[in-house]
Every structure is written in C-alpha cells, then in structure tokens.
C-alpha cells in the first residue's frame with residue numbers, strides 16, 4: 298500500500314478479510330483455535346510455525362489493533378492488555394527483578410504511584426522520583442542498579458513535560474530502559490519510540506477509545522522487548538478481550554479527527570481560563586506561558602485534550618465550580634467525547650499525602666478538565682457560567 302499518512306494508515310491497515318469479503322473487520326469471539334493435526338499443534342506450541350493457539354496469547358482482533366498501533370507509533374511490535382494499568386504492571390514485571398531500581402517521574406497516574414510506593418517494595422524493587430522540569434534530578438537520580446526510567450509526558454494532572462530526546466540519550470548512555478506512558482498524547486500527537494524511548498505504553502481507555510466505552514492497554518517496542526513482554530503476559534494473563542480490541546481498532550479510524558478537535562477546543566479553553574481573574578494558573582502544553590512550551594512544540598504535534606487549572610479559593614472554590622457545571626460531567630475518566638471535570642486531590646490522587654500532592658503540583662484548588670467534542674461555545678459557556 299502506498300499511503301503513508303497517519304489518517305490513512307489508521308483506517309486502511311486492516312486484518313486479512315475472510316471468504317465473506319466483509320468491508321469492516323469481523324469480531325472473532327473464540328477462546329481457542331483448532332490444529333489440522335498433532336504435528337501442527339506441536340509446531341505452534343514450539344513457536345516453529347505462525348498461527349493462533351489461544352486467545353490469552355493473541356487473537357485476530359488483538360493482532361489487528363497491535364499492528365495498527367505499532368505502525369502508527371513507529372514501533373516494531375506490540376502487546377495488548379485488558380487495561381492501561383495491566384500494560385504498566387506487565388512492563389514493570391517483565392523487566393524488573395528484586396534489587397532493581399526505577400527512576401520515575403514524580404507526577405504519574407495514581408495507580409502507578411500505588412505500584413511503586415506500596416506494592417513493589419514487598420518484592421524488593423525500589424524507586425526514586427524526579428521532576429520532569431528538572432533535568433539535573435534525572436542525571437543525579439541514576440544509581441548502579443537503576444534498570445528503568447519511567448515517565449509520563451505530559452503528566453497527569455500537572456501537564457509537566459520532559460524532553461524525550463534528551464532523556465532517551467541519558468537512558469541509552471547508562472544502559473537503562475526508557476518507558477514512556479504516552480496516554481495523554483496518543484500516537485497522533487507524540488511518538489516516543491522515534492524520540493528515543495524503548496517502550497511506549499497507552500491506556501487505550503482514554504483517547505484511543507475516545508468514547509468512554511471500554512478499558513484497554515497497549516505496550517509498544519522492538520521485537521526483542523515485546524518478546525520478553527510476551528513471555529510474562531502469556532502466562533500471567535492480562536489479555537485484552539477480542540471485543541475490546543475490535544472496538545479499539547475501529548476507534549483508531551477516527552483518532553486523528555477526534556484529536557484535532559480535542560486539541561483545538563482545549564487550546565481555546567486554556568486561553569479563556571488564562572484571561573479569567575479567578576484562575577490562578579493554567580497548565581496546557583501549547584500555551585506560551587507553559588514552562589516547557591518550547592519542548593512541547595518540538596515533540597508534540599498539538600497540545601492534547603487536557604487542561605489543568607488552579608482556581609483561587611482552594612478546595613471550596615473548586616467544589617463550587619464543579620457543582621455549578623451544567624454540561625460537564627464530574628467523572629474520573631478522561632479522553633471522552635463528553636467534557637469531564639475532575640478534582641484530583643479528592644479523587645485520582647486522593648491516596649497521596651498533601652505534601653506528596655503539592656510536590657506534583659496538585660493543590661486543593663486544582664481542577665482537571667478533559668475537553669470533549671461538544672461545540673466549543675457550549676464548552677466555554679459552561680465553564681464561564683460556573684466560574685462566575
């Protein structure tokens with residue numbers, strides 16, 4: 298096929314069609330596969346022959362989704378999991394052993410924090426946090442047993458950014474695996490592997506599904522690294538269901554147009570908030586006031602669909618704002634067609650201490666907005682009346 302453009306690939310990369318020549322990909326609801334004879338069974342289990350065995354390993358629907366995601370992100374291969382957290386856990390479990398150290402961005406998804414802070418210590422895996430906006434902390438944070446650097450950029454909900462090319466070089470120089478949670482950007486806006494990351498992870502639950510319907514996770518990397526992921530995932534079972542893979546593969550067909558609209562509206566919301574006197578601070582990658590604006594411009598196509606702001610008046614003002622919203626949903630999800638408001642301090646990041654929250658830039662007055670696909674006038678109108 299000649300088409301090289303993202304939009305076209307996201308639509309036209311399809312699994313082989315069956316004898317029915319269906320236009321859209323069918324759903325393969327089967328847990329296992331038949332073998333022609335005993336020899337074929339042996340050869341498939343011995344990895345001497347390509348083909349399907351069991352849907353915990355792979356399925357035509359997960360194959361199609363992974364192939365599309367890998368091409369769109371410039372990765373050699375990938376693996377699909379039941380959720381974004383399953384993708385993150387699988388990646389940690391595959392590459393880390395007792396005694397290893399992880400250097401992670403301080404501002405990570407709440408459940409990733411829980412893994413590092415409360416679950417991995419019992420297996421002897423240690424960690425340190427570094428701030429995305431302080432390069433020296435990354436240089437100084439590397440220890441002899443540091444096996445992995447893990448970052449979210451842009452981060453949730455602080456919208457901090459790190460230069461992935463720079464970090465990739467630092468990781469390579471030290472022989473450390475660089476893993477990027479690319480959830481906020483999607484492959485349409487940022488392609489970490491092309492910038493020097495070894496692994497890129499998605500919670501497909503967010504913008505990739507984009508319609509608030511399903512959970513999913515995707516891990517992308519080289520053939521070699523994905524082979525190691527497979528070694529863990531095949532036997533531990535974080536598999537994505539064929540139905541979810543089918544949905545997500547269909548969702549990719551509209552990712553580019555959806556992201557264009559999310560980003561266009563989010564930038565307008567960020568600019569609007571920045572002009573409002575009751576707003577103390579606005580974080581959005583493509584606002585010139587963002588401290589890492591130049592880096593964002595260099596490594597992202599657009600700023601993404603999430604705008605985080607701090608309202609004057611702390612927790613009381615944040616709750617009053619959320620309660621006055623008429624159209625926005627109050628929900629912990631993001632990346633939906635519907636605009637969503639979240640109060641991170643009492644929801645996604647409630648398990649952190651107040652001091653830990655302040656370190657990652659979450660104040661009591663911080664509100665995270667996921668800008669949906671409704672008309673921009675209705676989005677701005679709702680925010681405006683709720684701030685009044």
Ligand SMILES: *Cc1c(COP(=O)(O)O)cnc(C)c1O
Nearest residue numbers: 380381382406453480500502513
């Ligand atoms: C939601 C999210 C996750 C977790 O994904 P699930 O699909 O909910 O398991 C991980 N990282 C980021 C940045 C997220 O927003």
